[in-house]
Every structure is written in C-alpha cells, then in structure tokens.
Amino acid sequence: METDSGDSTMIHHLIGGTLHAPPNPRAGCHCLVLQHGGKLALVDTGIGLRDVAEPEKRIGEETIRLEGFQFHEEETILRQLERQGFRADDVTDIVLTHADPDHTGGLADFPEARVHLSREEHVSLARGRVRYAPAHFDHGPSWQLHGPSRERWLGLEARSIALGNGVDVLLVPLFGHTLGHCGVAVREGERWLLHVGDAYYLRVELDRDDHPVGQLAALRADDDARRRASLAQLRRLARDHAGEVDCCGYHDLDELARWSSPWRTTTSV
Template identity: 65%
Template sequence: MALTVYHLNCGVLHAPPNPAASCHCLLLEEGGVLSLVDSGIGLLDVARPLDRLGRELIDLAGFQFDERLTAARQVERLGFRPDDVADIVLSHADPDHTGGLADFPRATVHLSEEEHSRLGAGHPRYVSSHFEHGPVWKTHGPSSRSWFGLEARPVALQSGSEVLLVPLPGHTIGHCGVAVGREGRWTLHVGDAYYLRIELSTDEHPVSALAALRADDDALRRESLGHLRRLNRDHPGAVELLGYHDVTEFPEGTAIGLEPPFPGPRLGG
C-alpha cells in the first residue's frame, strides 16, 4: 500500500507587525487509515475561543479562527471521516499544535515521554482545556535507534506507515521532530525547532530572538538547530526538512488560507 502525504494548513497566527504564520500539519493516508502530524487550531477553539484559550494568549500569538482550516473539516473535504484518523503524532504540546485533538477523540496521541511529563506537571505554556476530553496518550521514551546520527523513537501507527519521533529539545524540553519515511526518502517535520527556514543558515534574523524567548532551554534549542543545519547540509537528497510556521514550505499550489483579510472573525461567530 502506498503512503500519501497531504500538507494541510490547520490555522493562522497573525500578531502584527509580525507576518502571518501557518500551522503546517501533515495528514498521512495508507490503506484508508489516517494519521496526523500535529493538529492545529480545532473546532472548539473556533466555537469558544475565549473559554479555550483566553484573551491574553489569543492576542499574544495572534490566533485567527476559521472553521474551514481545522483539520477535521479538511479531512472531510478530502473525502474521509474524522474517525478515520487513528493516530496523531505531536511534535510538542503547545496550544497551536493541540487544538484539534478533541476533534479526533478516538485517535491515539503519540508524544515524547518528556513532553507528556511536563504537560502533566502543569507547565504554564500548555492549555489544559485542550486535554479535557481525555486523550488516549501513547508516550515514547529513549531509544537505541540511530537516524542520521540522531536518536529516533519508532512510532507504531495503525496504518503501518514508518514514522519516528526524533528528539529536538529546547523549544520545549520534550520537543521532537517527526520523521516520515516514504520511497527511500524522509520528510522531517521539525515542529518549532525553527520558526523560519532562514534559521538554517543564520542566527542574525530577527526571528532568532523570538525563538530564544520562547524556548524552555535556549542552549538545547541552539544545539537542536545545529543538528538540523547538519542534516540540511549533509543529507539534502535523503532528508527533506519542513517546519510548522514558515508559509513558504508548503508545496507549490497548496491552498493555505493565508491571504489577508482572513476569512471569519478573529474570535469566531
């Protein structure tokens, strides 16, 4: 069975004067079984933004709310049902990555053991309302497997697709990239290990200051970024890198709903 990878923008963040940012999720389909990499802004966020996220976070991150961009609605437009999503693999548990979890309550949610531990300890960066539905967690601890010189934690998906959690800590302590194998090549979804692709080549861009500010451990963040720079330099034919927020990294022609003015009111209907 062939693996099909869909690139979905599952939300928009826009806090002027900063440019608009995407919530770049992957939808994997193999044998009619679906898996998501991150879940974006969800239906309940759109319906009840203040209850779910709060005004301070909405304004700080620039959350925009458009039901059409939610993963659930995009899955339906592709001809599938939300219940076809059997697994969700999280790079980490920040609220712009976890809002859609409640739209797929039957899915198993995979994340690193370290990230789950921090989430359970009540770290203030996480939003508890996103987990009130009681996700089915599957945590992944340290592994002896090596992937291009990095630790890799195999994720057993119901679809059988080859997926690895690759620890890239710093943004959060349990932050991971998600590596997807297909036809002898890999796509590494780096989550928030970089915000913009230009970080692979310079530390002088203004976004680097924002990345440092948002990091739980900036030294670890910079070390992880160094690993990504090495992969990008040494293995360009084997590993494709893409991040969550850089709007330029969607395949050409992908409709991502980032053209202002944004459809729908900022705080929902």
C-alpha cells in the same frame, strides 16, 4: 479526491490554522495527513473546531493576543478532511511534535485517535506549565508515550512509532523549544520527510543566525541552549544529508507554499 494504492502512503500538507501578532509576520500551522489503506494519521492538529467556538475558554485571552490566533472553521483539519470525504474516526493516530496550543487544538475533534507524544513532553504537560492549554486535553486523549531509545537515525536519537498501517514514522528529539519537543520523520520511498515542528520558525534559520525571528525563538524556548543545539543538528542534516531528507517546519507560510497544492501527495513504497 486522491486515493492510495493499498501499499503506498500519501502525505498531504495542510494549513491547520493561522497566527498573526504584529509586528511578527503571519504564520501558519503546517500539519501533515498520512493516508494509508483508507486510514489517516496526523502530525499535529492545528486550531480545532472547539477553539473556533469558544476561543477564550479554550486558549485564554492573553495567549490569543500574544500568539495572534485566528479562528476560521474552514481551516480546521477536520473540516478539510470532511471536504475530502473522510470522517473523524478515519483518523486512527495523531503524532504531536509538542503540546503547545497551536498544535493541539484539534485533538478533541478526533477523540478516538491514539495520541503519540514524547514522555518528556508529557511530564512537562502534567506539571501544568503555563504555556499549555489544559482545556485541550479535557476529553482524555489516549496517550501513547515514547521514551528514550537507543535507535539512531542520521546521527540523531529516534523513537519508532508503530502506527500499524505500514507507515514508517519516528519521533526525533529536538528539545529546547519545549522540554520534550520532537521532530517527526516519515519515510518517503528512499527519502525521509522530517517535520521539525517549532525547532525553527522560518526556514531561513537553517542558514542565518542574525535573522530577527531568532530572537523570538529564543524568547519562547524553555531551554534556549538546547534549542540552539537542535537547530545545529538540523543544519547538519540540511548540509550533509540533503539527498536523504527534506525538512519542513510548522510556521513558515512560504515554505508550506513550496509543497505544491493544499492536498499534495507524495508516494512511498
């Protein structure tokens, strides 16, 4: 397995689950593992072990059918980390783009981790909106909520997350898909990696308005006008800041494949 050098951060891109609801294309759950100083942080958690064991109880039959959840224990983030020699308690922090069930299923696999979320998303979650899976939070996550900030990052609001391990991480509001949906920016040396969550489903949305996946994105958005405004901001970043930031989304399997091996490493100082 790869190790860090003590003052560097390694970013691993892993598939944390698969979704397939024909005629929609297969989709992945593109999670990040941030490794620094022997400790780990996650960006989103994918489908968890408890989901695999009790899918209908945890997620619900209708959601499983509509979203096309696939349940494979070997794809869970915990099992992948264990194959690299890590334990659940090596994960100190989890940063969620939002609280949809394909992003939160693995939370219970890391019960000691602090869970970072936008305050707006937590309010929406607490109101019991039907899109969420309440069983994913029954273990009582250690919520760390991040509200509005005056900090700016490349023209967008940014909310600093103090992980305490030297990793520069920002929550970047990209509201619309859900009412508190955020991207997660991680510094990579002189550049940034922005995990956009579900602000786009497929990378082609950065270039085209007429792709059929846009209709699916609009259908599943809590506020489609804000979703489209967030997508416009991502297009601006891709156009005006290509030398400073790379973007990746949660569901595009072709995009995930371009990040090299399943245990890819990039180093930031």
